[in-house]
Amino acid sequence: MIKRAALIGLGTMGPGIAARLSRGGLDVTAYDVSQAAVERARGMLDLAGGVLDRLDITSPGTGAGTVRFVETIAEAVDGAELVIENVPENIDIKARTYRDIDPLIGPSVIVASDTSGIPITKLQAHISHPERMVGMHWSNPPHIIPMIEVIGGEQTAPETVATIRDLIRSLGLLPVVVKKDVPGFVENRVLYALLREAVDLVERGVIEPEDLDTCVSWGIGYKIAVIGPMALLDMAGLDIYKSVSSFLNADLSNRDDVAPMVMEKTAASKFGIKSGEGMFSYTPEQAKALQGERARKLVAVRRILEGRE
Numbered sequence: 001m002i003k004r005a006a007l008i009g010l011g012t013m014g015p016g017i018a019a020r021l022s023r024g025g026l027d028v029t030a031y032d033v034s035q036a037a038v039e040r041a042r043g044m045l046d047l048a049g050g051v052l053d054r055l056d057i058t059s060p061g062t063g064a065g066t067v068r069f070v071e072t073i074a075e076a077v078d079g080a081e082l083v084i085e086n087v088p089e090n091i092d093i094k095a096r097t098y099r100d101i102d103p104l105i106g107p108s109v110i111v112a113s114d115t116s117g118i119p120i121t122k123l124q125a126h127i128s129h130p131e132r133m134v135g136m137h138w139s140n141p142p143h144i145i146p147m148i149e150v151i152g153g154e155q156t157a158p159e160t161v162a163t164i165r166d167l168i169r170s171l172g173l174l175p176v177v178v179k180k181d182v183p184g185f186v187e188n189r190v191l192y193a194l195l196r197e198a199v200d201l202v203e204r205g206v207i208e209p210e211d212l213d214t215c216v217s218w219g220i221g222y223k224i225a226v227i228g229p230m231a232l233l234d235m236a237g238l239d240i241y242k243s244v245s246s247f248l249n250a251d252l253s254n255r256d257d258v259a260p261m262v263m264e265k266t267a268a269s270k271f272g273i274k275s276g277e278g279m280f281s282y283t284p285e286q287a288k289a290l291q292g293e294r295a296r297k298l299v300a301v302r303r304i305l306e307g308r309e
């Protein structure tokens, strides 16, 4: 079983993944090109550790793992059996990172990408042992959400997929193996279908953003956490789904570009919480409070869904 992992990229996702892997007993080295990202990641590790305590996630009998911040990519991958790439969702940046790692690792080291949806087949063109490359798609916040997609590309060896699936299981998490390397895999294909329609409804003035969130969180999200979409079809009745989808599907958004509202906001650097404004506005104090409140609620819901209270 894998005991030493390297995390490359410590932005939104990296620190939570490092915290979860080390709590699972792995020794982790963590590297980012940005010193500011490293400093932020150090702080996030403590916060994530507190959340893992509240989830009662304890280290296995083999003892707690460690997170060691290092200054070069060579130090990060030295001795690692698994390298997890968490750099921005840009194929050129990812390809450059693989080219940097490639001469530093042996042929048995697994290189996993946390890409949100770039096909693994495209990424593995940039590495000399493509059979050891795999998609390992965590969901944000990664120390709290227990499901991780595992995706093999055209050249990924079945044993590589099995090793990552087994690692995820051994950490007490939920691996979902995606059988075809389609863009966005499964989680983001479903999420982005929902987000496209949600943005379209707000943009067309059908509903206010706050009301859209109330509708989706309480009308759909709460229910779907307990009853997945396939089970929901059976609960509603396939006859109902057939009738509604026969007129509704043709009316749903099918835009294949990015919605103007999102283009305008990103052009004005309105990225959301990280910049203080996006769909809503946030002061730094509100952003911090929201992060804590959301973690508390996600922990409480997860404990109930796992039958622990």
Ligand SMILES: NC(=O)C1=CN([C@@H]2O[C@H](COP(=O)(O)OP(=O)(O)OC[C@H]3O[C@@H](n4cnc5c(N)ncnc54)[C@H](O)[C@@H]3O)[C@@H](O)[C@H]2O)C=CC1
Pocket: 008, 009, 010, 011, 012, 013, 014, 031, 032, 033, 034, 037, 085, 086, 087, 088, 089, 090, 093, 096, 097, 114, 115, 116, 117, 137, 138, 139, 140
């Ligand atoms: N943000 C999200 O909700 C999720 C993101 N992902 C995916 O995870 C990956 C990372 O996403 P985020 O953490 O959101 O990105 P981010 O932009 O917050 O962080 C990326 C980090 O990579 C660093 N970086 C850039 N080039 C580097 C290099 N050559 N070596 C080392 N570090 C480097 C940057 O300094 C930055 O700190 C992306 O592929 C993204 O699509 C996956 C699941 C959820």
Ligand SMILES: Cc1ncc(C(=O)O)c(C(=O)O)c1O
Pocket: 115, 116, 117, 138, 139, 140, 187, 188
């Ligand atoms: C908007 C958005 N995009 C991508 C992802 C991802 O899983 O890659 C997420 C997420 O919640 O994890 C997301 O919210």
